[in-house]
Amino acid sequence: MNSKHQQVTLIGAGLSGPLLAILLRQRGFAVEIYERRADRRKVRVSAGRSINLAISTRGIHALRQAGLWDRMQGIIVPMKGRMMHSVTAELTFQPYGKNESEVINSISRAELNLALVNAAEEHGAAIHFNQRCVGYDLRSHSLRLRDEETRAEWTKEAGVVIACDGSASSIRTEMLKMNRFDFSQQHLGHGYKELTIPAGALGEHQLETNALHIWPRGNLMLIALPNIDGTFACILFLPFEGADSFASLSAPQRVIEFFRDRFPDALRLMPGLAENYLANPTGAMVTIKCSPWHMEGKALLLGDAAHAIVPFFGQGINCGFEDGTVLIQLLDRYNADWEGVFSEFERERKVNTDAIADMAVENFVEMRDRVGDSRFLLRKKVELMLEEQFPKRFVPKYSMVTFHRVPYSVAFARGVVQDQILAQLCDSIRRVEELDWKKAEQLIERDLPPLELPQ
Numbered sequence: 001m002n003s004k005h006q007q008v009t010l011i012g013a014g015l016s017g018p019l020l021a022i023l024l025r026q027r028g029f030a031v032e033i034y035e036r037r038a039d040r041r042k043v044r045v046s047a048g049r050s051i052n053l054a055i056s057t058r059g060i061h062a063l064r065q066a067g068l069w070d071r072m073q074g075i076i077v078p079m080k081g082r083m084m085h086s087v088t089a090e091l092t093f094q095p096y097g098k099n100e101s102e103v104i105n106s107i108s109r110a111e112l113n114l115a116l117v118n119a120a121e122e123h124g125a126a127i128h129f130n131q132r133c134v135g136y137d138l139r140s141h142s143l144r145l146r147d148e149e150t151r152a153e154w155t156k157e158a159g160v161v162i163a164c165d166g167s168a169s170s171i172r173t174e175m176l177k178m179n180r181f182d183f184s185q186q187h188l189g190h191g192y193k194e195l196t197i198p199a200g201a202l203g204e205h206q207l208e209t210n211a212l213h214i215w216p217r218g219n220l221m222l223i224a225l226p227n228i229d230g231t232f233a234c235i236l237f238l239p240f241e242g243a244d245s246f247a248s249l250s251a252p253q254r255v256i257e258f259f260r261d262r263f264p265d266a267l268r269l270m271p272g273l274a275e276n277y278l279a280n281p282t283g284a285m286v287t288i289k290c291s292p293w294h295m296e297g298k299a300l301l302l303g304d305a306a307h308a309i310v311p312f313f314g315q316g317i318n319c320g321f322e323d324g325t326v327l328i329q330l331l332d333r334y335n336a337d338w339e340g341v342f343s344e345f346e347r348e349r350k351v352n353t354d355a356i357a358d359m360a361v362e363n364f365v366e367m368r369d370r371v372g373d374s375r376f377l378l379r380k381k382v383e384l385m386l387e388e389q390f391p392k393r394f395v396p397k398y399s400m401v402t403f404h405r406v407p408y409s410v411a412f413a414r415g416v417v418q419d420q421i422l423a424q425l426c427d428s429i430r431r432v433e434e435l436d437w438k439k440a441e442q443l444i445e446r447d448l449p450p451l452e453l454p455q
């Protein structure tokens, strides 16, 4: 069928949904989106989960394809590295990349959502708010929708449905009824809570603006990402249960004492801490893997609906946006043969989304536990020096994931080899000046073939 007249129905106008809608509209598809939430441009909604996101190269590439990256410049704050805060308020800065062009970008989820929804409508996508998908008939391929204001349910005959409805996807719930549908979900024992550091008296940031601030404390961690209005969006990560957990920190005074003990320099900047802490919900973090992602060229899972990951590599939506660009490339190649496109999409993507899911869990330990460790910092410095010397072969795993569009599975596999090389080079030295360059060259040339870096 000619794509110009074909209707695609998306479920979810969060982040991956409206971005995909724009890319589909650019190819002439008729696109409509059903979103369970109210239109926040018309209805005031509570701040709720308005955590900040770090957008990096994969996300930027997709936003550029949608013609949106230039527009984002007014709402992002570049972060050049991690600023670690010790218990005694000593600061250690560790750059993310090899130079100042390698930054990640802090953006408010709510602002990003708004920009995407506006742009999707400008491109001609029809977004229906307050419409919750409550079912999908696997035989007739019809959607069951519920109007959240009137509670009336109705049925829609849908051609092609793409589920962009996040980690609790309604379409995936229906697909669980399929024969031989594989599904796994793994929750972390830690949860998260959003907190705020307000702007200073003159609207200025009260901490270094262009950094992601981390208070690593072994089993727990606080992070802060800058906003354009001088505030910082903070996230506190704690175990759900046990000592120093969300369960044990329920009284306002206890929360203050806990911060005084663990994060004293942050506490000084958080006058509303106790109210903030008690008012905001505690969120859970989950890794979801499933397969197949599609059925009969009629329905496809995309973004968190197909592969929710924990947030510690800052890749969830970068990966969801990359899904959109890969899907569109395949559509261009297969000319709307949906069955072929969907199965090729899963074949190409799943190995990569599984890899970033595993790397994100690994990074949890790195962020909360290791970033303050002097041996870890030494390795990070050596990594950047090796990259400078051998740019075609040695690119740190963090950089392959964050500053390049190297497939995640390749970054994962090369990261394992690079870790072994780093162990051999760093375990016996205390300072970067002691690095054995001859050995480095031998190991790198032997174990790391040249790396192809997609533009």
Ligand SMILES: Cc1cc2nc3c(=O)[nH]c(=O)nc-3n(C[C@H](O)[C@H](O)[C@H](O)COP(=O)(O)OP(=O)(O)OC[C@H]3O[C@@H](n4cnc5c(N)ncnc54)[C@H](O)[C@@H]3O)c2cc1C
Pocket (backbone or CB within 6 Å): 011, 012, 013, 014, 015, 016, 017, 034, 035, 036, 037, 051, 052, 053, 054, 055, 131, 132, 133, 134, 164, 165, 166, 167, 168, 169, 170, 192, 235, 283, 302, 303, 304, 305, 311, 313, 314, 315, 316, 317, 318, 319, 320
């Ligand atoms: C604490 C935390 C920090 C994070 N930090 C980062 C980061 O720094 N960088 C990064 O790249 N990623 C980050 N992520 C991950 C990122 O938030 C997700 O990957 C991203 O939001 C997924 O986008 P999505 O569009 O697939 O799903 P969502 O953003 O969840 O959007 C789904 C949409 O579908 C709607 N919906 C749900 N069910 C239905 C239904 N039945 N019917 C109709 N509509 C429905 C929802 O209302 C929502 O609007 C973070 C996540 C968390 C929890």
